[in-house]
Amino acid sequence: MRQRRPLPQPDEGGEVDPAEVRRRAKQQEQEMAPYVVGAVLFIALGVAGLVTWWHPNISFHRAPVSKLDMEKEEVLAHLRNHTILHVGGVHYSGLTLLSELLVQHPQLAGMRHQEGADKRKTHWVSDVGNDGVFLQTVIPNWGTDHKHFALWKSVSKMAKRILPASVEEHFPWMKLRSGIGRFALNPEHHLDDSTWLIRSSAQVHLFSEWALFWDLSKKVLLEKSPSNVVLSPFLHRLWSLDLNTQSPGRFIFQQRHPLAVAIATRRRLGPLVDDLSMKDLMENWLAAEERRAKDMQSYFEYYGFAKDVFRIVQFEDLIRDPEKVVSEIFAWLGLSLPAEAIQAIKVKVRSDVNVKHFKQYCNFLVHGGHQAVEEHHRLVKELRDRVKAVSAYDLAKVPQLCREVLVNQQTDLNYTERQQIETVLSEEEASFEVA
Numbered sequence: 049m050r051q052r053r054p055l056p057q058p059d060e061g062g063e064v065d066p067a068e069v070r071r072r073a074k075q076q077e078q079e080m081a082p083y084v085v086g087a088v089l090f091i092a093l094g095v096a097g098l099v100t101w102w103h104p105n106i107s108f109h110r111a112p113v114s115k116l117d118m119e120k121e122e123v124l125a126h127l128r129n130h131t132i133l134h135v136g137g138v139h140y141s142g143l144t145l146l147s148e149l150l151v152q153h154p155q156l157a158g159m160r161h162q163e164g165a166d167k168r169k170t171h172w173v174s175d176v177g178n179d180g181v182f183l184q185t186v187i188p189n190w191g192t193d194h195k196h197f198a199l200w201k202s203v204s205k206m207a208k209r210i211l212p213a214s215v216e217e218h219f220p221w222m223k224l225r226s227g228i229g230r231f232a233l234n235p236e237h238h239l240d241d242s243t244w245l246i247r248s249s250a251q252v253h254l255f256s257e258w259a260l261f262w263d264l265s266k267k268v269l270l271e272k273s274p275s276n277v278v279l280s281p282f283l284h285r286l287w288s289l290d291l292n293t294q295s296p297g298r299f300i301f302q303q304r305h306p307l308a309v310a311i312a313t314r315r316r317l318g319p320l321v322d323d324l325s326m327k328d329l330m331e332n333w334l335a336a337e338e339r340r341a342k343d344m345q346s347y348f349e350y351y352g353f354a355k356d357v358f359r360i361v362q363f364e365d366l367i368r369d370p371e372k373v374v375s376e377i378f379a380w381l382g383l384s385l386p387a388e389a390i391q392a393i394k395v396k397v398r399s400d401v402n403v404k405h406f407k408q409y410c411n412f413l414v415h416g417g418h419q420a421v422e423e424h425h426r427l428v429k430e431l432r433d434r435v436k437a438v439s440a441y442d443l444a445k446v447p448q449l450c451r452e453v454l455v456n457q458q459t460d461l462n463y464t465e466r467q468q469i470e471t472v473l474s475e476e477e478a479s480f481e482v483a
Contacts (some may be wrong), residue, residue: 079155086307115257120248123255127287127296131381134283136276137302138336139192140312141229142363143176146302147272148396149366149374152389156381157266159183159258180271184257186250187282190237190275191226194320229313229321229329232278232336239282241347246282251289268381276374277301277336281347284357297357300377301340303439304363304402306333306431307446311405326423330431337438362440363402370397409451415473421476428480444480448471 133156136141151158159178176182181189225234240244260267276283280299288295310329313321323330348357359380368372370393375385412420424446432443454463454469461469 061399097149115253116195116259118252118256118259120252123252124290126255126259126264127291130264130285130295130296131298132283133268133270133297133298133300133381134276134280135270135272135300135302136280136340137274137304138232138277138309138333139274140309140316141274141302141304142366143272143274143302144402145397146300146361146363146366147178149370150377151269152392153268153378153383154386154389155266155383156268156270157263158270159261159272162261162263179273180258181273181275183261184254185453186245186257187239187275187279188237190231190234192228192231192275194227201259227320228274228317229324231275231331232339232366233334237275238278238339240343241281241285243282246289248289251286254286268378268383278339278343280340280358283287284347297355298381299358300361301358302361302363302366303337303441305441306330306435306439307405307409307443308363308402308405309333311408315405327427327431330427330435334431334434334438338434343472367397367399367401370394403457407451407453408448410454413446413450413476414441414454414469421472432480444477447476 072102076433121421133150134151135147137143147158150156159180165345176193181187182193224230231237258269258271273279276299282299284295284299286295287297307326307330310326313329313398314324344358348354359377361373361377371385371390374389374393378385378458413424428443428446451469451473455466
């Protein structure tokens with residue numbers, strides 16, 4: 049702290065200038081003001097901190113509760129009396145829409161802030177899109193929260209620019225395989241029925257964490273996470289531990305056209321995926337779907353669970369006829385479809401959500417010249433058979449989709465523009481045999 053300046057002394061004539069005295073005093077007050085204010089704030093914060101810490105009705109010094117305090121027998125009782133419905137699929141496959149439609153049923157509970165729970169968790173549930181993987185500490189999220197993401201992305205982006213593709217294949221660690229649009233490309237990002245995580249303590253802990261966000265008075269408890277597409281054997285086996293009945297776990301896997309998923313990912317994430325091409329994003333879609341198909345065969349079908357335990361839903365079917373798709377799911381779960389739920393379902397669904405994505409790609413294909421056509425040819429040649437093996441989608445039929453969104457739904461096109469579009473699309477259709 050600065051020392052106070054001495055007041056002016058009398059001059060040789062023994063007189064002191066009153067104006068100079070006032071000026072010096074005011075200057076000293078101004079210099080001391082920040083220290084006085086700081087001391088007052090420090091004391092006030094100290095008192096407030098002590099009151100907050102010791103007051104019996106104030107608990108802001110404690111972290112929000114992250115799980116219910118449940119014993120093993122209590123968890124097992126809930127597992128015997130509930131169905132746990134896991135919804136999964138690649139990011140931007142429409143999982144949120146499907147989940148919102150399903151929770152319209154009065155006997156189906158989604159993950160949300162519950163009455164009486166710590167309100168500091170409320171914003172967090174919505175911030176993570178109600179995804180269960182971010183509301184627990186048992187299952188890895190494989191970088192889909194994009195924490196500690198920038199450095200590895202920069203390294204991966206630089207390696208992709210300066211090194212040939214063959215080097216990346218031999219040194220996969222140089223390629224970022226965590227986060228949205230890439231997590232399924234890592235073969236280690238998968239949990240099956242033999243993982244070390246399948247143990248009683250994990251079962252109790254995971255259910256206790258998710259139970260904090262479920263209304264346990266309802267019959268079906270819904271949990272949505274895109275990563276469920278590579279987790280289903282683990283979850284099904286985990287819920288069956290120490291039960292004398294079948295596992296309560298059931299699974300809905302939603303698919304969406306891989307081109308629409310790739311474009312939606314680019315539009316929504318921007319800089320986070322600017323190092324990924326359309327092919328990269330579709331490769332991630334394929335890796336996830338191929339992993340899901342293998343799990344279906346090696347676990348669910350092998351042990352005879354089959355379609356009693358899982359269903360596959362196409363996003364395009366959902367938006368075309370949501371009432372039909374949702375009523376079939378409710379029937380599979382043993383639930384009827386109430387009239388109020390039907391009305392809510394109709395209000396929430398738009399049938400044109402894929403159109404903007406296909407229109408963007410089709411405009412690139414039709415007006416992008418030779419480079420666009422060649423790029424599309426490579427996608428079809430390299431990925432078509434793999435896509436058809438795990439879904440009902442056919443990349444060779446993209447020209448038909450383009451004709452629908454660029455010609456049939458456009459009323460302001462003149463004859464020349466229509467002919468130009470038809471010429472390109474007809475050439476594309478002729479390039480590949482379409483069944």
